Amino acid sequence: MAKQNDRGFLQASDRQPLLFDWIFSVDHKRIGLLYLYSVGAFFLAGVALGVLLRLELIAPGPTIATAQTYNALFTLHGVVMIFLFIIPGIPGAFGNLMLPLQIGARDVAFPRLNLLSWWLYILGAFMALTSLFSGGGPPDTGWTFYVPFSSETPTNVSLALLAVFIIGFSSILTGVNFVTTIHRLRAPGMHWGRLPLFVWSLYATAWVQILATPVLGITMVLLMVERLIGLGLFDPGRGGDPILYQHLFWIYSHPAVYIMILPAMGVVSEIIPVFARKPTFGYKAIAASSVAIAAAGSLVWGHHMFVSGMSDTAILVFSLLTFLVAIPSAVKVFNWVATLYRGSISLEPPMLFALAFVFLFSIGGLTGLILGSAATDVHVHDTHFVVGHFHYVMFGGTGFAFFAALHYWLPKVFGRMYNMKAATIAWAIIFVGFNLLYFPMMLVGLHGMPRRYYDYLPQFQQLNVIATAGSWVLAAGLLLMFVNLYRGMRRGAAAGSNPWQAATLEWVLTSPPPAESFSQPPQVTHGPYDLQQAGKP
Amino acid sequence: MTMQRDATAARLGMWLFLFSELLLFGGLFLLYAVYLARYPADFVAGGRQLDLLLGTGNTILLITSSLTVALALSALQQGRRRLCLGLLCATVLASLLFLVNKGVEWQAKFDHGLFPGGARLEETAPGQKVFFGLYFVTTGLHGLHVLIGAALLLWILGLVGSGRVTEQDPVMLENGALYWHLVDLIWIFIFPLYYLLL
Amino acid sequence: MTDLPFTTIEAVDAVFLYIFGIAALLLVGITATMVVFVVRYHRRRHPQPQPSPSSKLWLELVWTLIPTLIVLSMFWYSWEGYLKLIDVPPDALKVQAEGRKWSWNFSYENGRSSDRLYVPVGRAVRVAIVSRDVLHSLYIPAFRVKKDAVPGITTYVWFRAPEVGSYDLFCAEYCGVSHSSMVTTVEALPEAQFSAWLEKSKKPSAAGGPALLSRHGCTGCHSLDGSRRVGPSFLGLFGRQTQVLSDGRERTLTANQDYVRRSILQPQADLVQGYPPVMPSYQGQIPPDELQTLVDYLCSEPLSAAPAGP
Amino acid sequence: MNRYSHPALSFRCLTTVWALLLVLTGITVFVSRLDLGALNIWAALGIATLKASLVVLYFMHLKHEPRLLKLCLFIALLTLASFIGLTFFDVLYR
Ligand code: HEA
Ligand code: HEA
Ligand code: CUA
Numbered sequence A: 001m002a003k004q005n006d007r008g009f010l011q012a013s014d015r016q017p018l019l020f021d022w023i024f025s026v027d028h029k030r031i032g033l034l035y036l037y038s039v040g041a042f043f044l045a046g047v048a049l050g051v052l053l054r055l056e057l058i059a060p061g062p063t064i065a066t067a068q069t070y071n072a073l074f075t076l077h078g079v080v081m082i083f084l085f086i087i088p089g090i091p092g093a094f095g096n097l098m099l100p101l102q103i104g105a106r107d108v109a110f111p112r113l114n115l116l117s118w119w120l121y122i123l124g125a126f127m128a129l130t131s132l133f134s135g136g137g138p139p140d141t142g143w144t145f146y147v148p149f150s151s152e153t154p155t156n157v158s159l160a161l162l163a164v165f166i167i168g169f170s171s172i173l174t175g176v177n178f179v180t181t182i183h184r185l186r187a188p189g190m191h192w193g194r195l196p197l198f199v200w201s202l203y204a205t206a207w208v209q210i211l212a213t214p215v216l217g218i219t220m221v222l223l224m225v226e227r228l229i230g231l232g233l234f235d236p237g238r239g240g241d242p243i244l245y246q247h248l249f250w251i252y253s254h255p256a257v258y259i260m261i262l263p264a265m266g267v268v269s270e271i272i273p274v275f276a277r278k279p280t281f282g283y284k285a286i287a288a289s290s291v292a293i294a295a296a297g298s299l300v301w302g303h304h305m306f307v308s309g310m311s312d313t314a315i316l317v318f319s320l321l322t323f324l325v326a327i328p329s330a331v332k333v334f335n336w337v338a339t340l341y342r343g344s345i346s347l348e349p350p351m352l353f354a355l356a357f358v359f360l361f362s363i364g365g366l367t368g369l370i371l372g373s374a375a376t377d378v379h380v381h382d383t384h385f386v387v388g389h390f391h392y393v394m395f396g397g398t399g400f401a402f403f404a405a406l407h408y409w410l411p412k413v414f415g416r417m418y419n420m421k422a423a424t425i426a427w428a429i430i431f432v433g434f435n436l437l438y439f440p441m442m443l444v445g446l447h448g449m450p451r452r453y454y455d456y457l458p459q460f461q462q463l464n465v466i467a468t469a470g471s472w473v474l475a476a477g478l479l480l481m482f483v484n485l486y487r488g489m490r491r492g493a494a495a496g497s498n499p500w501q502a503a504t505l506e507w508v509l510t511s512p513p514p515a516e517s518f519s520q521p522p523q524v525t526h527g528p529y530d531l532q533q534a535g536k537p
Numbered sequence B: 001m002t003m004q005r006d007a008t009a010a011r012l013g014m015w016l017f018l019f020s021e022l023l024l025f026g027g028l029f030l031l032y033a034v035y036l037a038r039y040p041a042d043f044v045a046g047g048r049q050l051d052l053l054l055g056t057g058n059t060i061l062l063i064t065s066s067l068t069v070a071l072a073l074s075a076l077q078q079g080r081r082r083l084c085l086g087l088l089c090a091t092v093l094a095s096l097l098f099l100v101n102k103g104v105e106w107q108a109k110f111d112h113g114l115f116p117g118g119a120r121l122e123e124t125a126p127g128q129k130v131f132f133g134l135y136f137v138t139t140g141l142h143g144l145h146v147l148i149g150a151a152l153l154l155w156i157l158g159l160v161g162s163g164r165v166t167e168q169d170p171v172m173l174e175n176g177a178l179y180w181h182l183v184d185l186i187w188i189f190i191f192p193l194y195y196l197l198l
Numbered sequence C: 001m002t003d004l005p006f007t008t009i010e011a012v013d014a015v016f017l018y019i020f021g022i023a024a025l026l027l028v029g030i031t032a033t034m035v036v037f038v039v040r041y042h043r044r045r046h047p048q049p050q051p052s053p054s055s056k057l058w059l060e061l062v063w064t065l066i067p068t069l070i071v072l073s074m075f076w077y078s079w080e081g082y083l084k085l086i087d088v089p090p091d092a093l094k095v096q097a098e099g100r101k102w103s104w105n106f107s108y109e110n111g112r113s114s115d116r117l118y119v120p121v122g123r124a125v126r127v128a129i130v131s132r133d134v135l136h137s138l139y140i141p142a143f144r145v146k147k148d149a150v151p152g153i154t155t156y157v158w159f160r161a162p163e164v165g166s167y168d169l170f171c172a173e174y175c176g177v178s179h180s181s182m183v184t185t186v187e188a189l190p191e192a193q194f195s196a197w198l199e200k201s202k203k204p205s206a207a208g209g210p211a212l213l214s215r216h217g218c219t220g221c222h223s224l225d226g227s228r229r230v231g232p233s234f235l236g237l238f239g240r241q242t243q244v245l246s247d248g249r250e251r252t253l254t255a256n257q258d259y260v261r262r263s264i265l266q267p268q269a270d271l272v273q274g275y276p277p278v279m280p281s282y283q284g285q286i287p288p289d290e291l292q293t294l295v296d297y298l299c300s301e302p303l304s305a306a307p308a309g310p
Numbered sequence D: 001m002n003r004y005s006h007p008a009l010s011f012r013c014l015t016t017v018w019a020l021l022l023v024l025t026g027i028t029v030f031v032s033r034l035d036l037g038a039l040n041i042w043a044a045l046g047i048a049t050l051k052a053s054l055v056v057l058y059f060m061h062l063k064h065e066p067r068l069l070k071l072c073l074f075i076a077l078l079t080l081a082s083f084i085g086l087t088f089f090d091v092l093y094r
């Protein structure tokens, strides 16, 4: 085992230049960190765009940008956040870092494919960014690329589509890798009933990645072909049907929201038992509900199309299925809360973020029910109510879980601890700023303010001003959080191998983990939440 | 870092990837199904204009190439490396023939103005435009897969030749063959759906 | 107004109330439980976890079944509400709405057309929705109705204005650069006043320049007062030295009648520098006499002269 | 860890499958020339499915794979079927 002060897998080798040592590494931990850095960078880019959007919306009429710029801004904000941050986020970064460690494997099943995934992701991101400065200017379609607008706008949509296609490919390869890894590389004794819940959630996610992403791929290809040679498959003038595009798009993009949330739920399921010092309540139900969400979630895409001109029969079916998919989410929430019962709860930063997740995700999910109901969705569809809903689930849900994961696992990865007090303050500011930002958005949506509106009527101003002010509070909190984490990772006190006294396998290793994490597969003797066994394999 | 050599894992990974490919074409089959339901007569009229002979020829070619690659794998496993190489050559050859046929077929369509923007197609009913639109993307995407598959097999042929894929370690060939069979599988559906509509 | 027949507002609001009510209860319940647990079992007060079962079948069944019942009831209730939204009263007044970049045009059965939606108060109105170019969506928040305008098919909404007044009408489906200015109003008039309006002038071509500009949606992008919108302002257009991009080449021209006409029919022929190339062609969309009126108006005294107010 | 792949399938078995595939190709072409109305498309699909099963089971060795993989394939197909099926709730009733 490694000696004190060892930098583990972070240790530079002297064989080749440092940079190459990283960007061509096939070690899952290094690839995980590559993802973490790139995902983090795009998050900051997306966030900056979000702040600009809010600034524009602080008052009716032109404020800081032209209408065309605004349209490009929210398109880019959506594309960056969805495809570059939230979808690859938790699986790419923490999945890669922790999945093999948690199941006691030496690495993922296909390490080189793993590196290829990251490179494809970077290539796609690079193309997405290039699309801003080349061709007919930044894409202005919204992240949904609805036809016929997207097939005729002169902006540089084709390149953005190609970028999305490539990033999708990267996502598929990650999925293939994870499913294979979980099936084949579990350490002896790590049977399915002992898989950490984070692994279960990644397993369910990976299946969605494998089976739904290709549909997005073909949709992007069709749209590109449409733009290049005008096949007319979605063009009503040539016998095509624009609504079919929406079906194809959402066949992927609804399941994609579960690609975003399932790993986040996995993180929360890891953290809550550790900080409540109690085994998860209803391990089996949580594991099964991950799979159920993945399966049922693939069948509800039509709820994005209630006012699209789709048939009423389809509305009936999709509305019913949408309501059903809420059930496994409810089961998870109840199980998390029940885990707290009679525990010994300590409110350290990871736990604070996890608890905030439960609250904010519940708000987001419950507003999802309003959207899933056909009658009410007619009113709030394409308003800021929807914008509020999805920021609650994506940022309040996945975003907060991502922050929780940072606070939970970074001490493992870097071997150093951040400042707890600063982290707690940052959490509080973020929590307040978040609600200040997005709650008014939902209200203004209920009053009828449509989304993707550069300019709005004066009666909507008050709530918009509050939201914009909230974005500044949120910005301050995020800044504090990142600075604190950064300083902690550079100069913090040594964290020790198991600062939280958790029982999953990654905590058995030193912090940072050695380059050869489990060269001998460990013999696993207990479940992931047998906290008395913490520190033993 | 050494790769973990696990044939079962490699094969599982390949199958998962093939599922992905299946769903990729699945999107096109979805469009096909919807538009067939909407424009049955136009689809039949469109199908009549495809070359049944070339289509059937290509079907036979692909099925045969599927056989040769399966035989190549068996040959390698039985230690008959020379035979394996020959069979792989045959497979690659068949794939090239397939592509030539496809090219001839597409060329004929272009000559007749049956392409998006072409004179003949522009005059026809909307349903036929959709049919030919789908025909071109579907066969185009499939052709691309044939090309990729052929390149893959060619590479594996090199590996078998240089002794890096062997009787003991045939995983690469197994996976290459799996990919090739998928290409065949997709065609097995494309053929009746496009060429045999009457 | 209590004696009014059923409106879409009631249909939707009842569902809102039902789902919001239950959701709020659930949220408060879950949050309160969470907070109570966190306080009560905080490590300071509760240094050791107490053993409690790590699963309990009956409990888990209960909290699977109850949510199932809740969501099924929500589904059912919302579907009932939705049925009311698609069930148009037979006596409804018929109007057609056409969405185009970036304005609405409403036409009535007697040939009258307008860029605002005039309706008689209290009477059911069925709006058939079509699109000339890309997707749009007709949204009237006050009446809780919305439906996309999809090229190639006709969709509809119905509603009943409960009171006299002016209600906002938005385009809710993103449709390009001026999506957010595709805004107009529903004017609910008393029955008699509405009939008078409807009969006032059936022949739209009698309208003069300003009316035509707004009917064809030009003012969605071009201002009359010199302010900058998506396209160049009409104020001072005639005789202006304009930098344009023709076939990829830059040149400067003086705006004359020919240029104005060409810009309406083939907007992509000469693209004014500094503006996005987004204007749709009006070829075949404007009757020749109206086109002439428009061109005359655009090149006329009040517009080409110095600022004269909007 | 099992390094090993399946036992090799005999040439005999593979060529038999191939012959069957050719016969089925002949049949499907023949059947398509009969006028069965809407049944034509189902006949074509049925035969194609039969052919596909042969390829999957023998050429792709699924017959000798563990049950798990068969289940996975089933899930993938089921997913595709539900995507297409649910879309038809829209297009058939519009
Ligand atoms: C992380 C991402 C994420 C997640 C998890 C969800 C989860 C859900 N979403 Fe959301 N959604 C988005 C991201 C997400 N969504 C995005 C990005 C869009 C907009 C896309 C665009 O147009 O740009 C969108 C849009 C969207 C729409 C379309 C709105 C419109 O455009 O008109 C609908 C409609 O049904 C919907 C519904 C739901 C439902 C029912 C859930 C459910 O899964 C929620 C389940 C959770 C709960 C129900 C809460 C927790 C449970 C309890 C608190 C227990 C008690 C509960 C019960 C008893 C029921 N969402
Ligand atoms: C994970 C997904 C995600 C996240 C995290 C966010 C985050 C934010 N989004 Fe997001 N948003 C989307 C996904 C997301 N968004 C999507 C998919 C759309 C739809 C796009 C479409 O319609 O096509 C959308 C649309 C959207 C709109 C609607 C636009 C419209 O319809 O007109 C708005 C408007 O306010 C908005 C605002 C914001 C804001 C203010 C943030 C905030 O989070 C930003 C808050 C953060 C900060 C304020 C911190 C900033 C910190 C710094 C700047 C410091 C950095 C500096 C250093 C460290 C050096 N977003
Ligand atoms: Cu029209 Cu938005």
Ligand SMILES: [Cu+2]
Residues within 6 Å of the ligand: A253, A254, A257, A300, A301, A303, A304
């Ligand atoms: Cu959805």
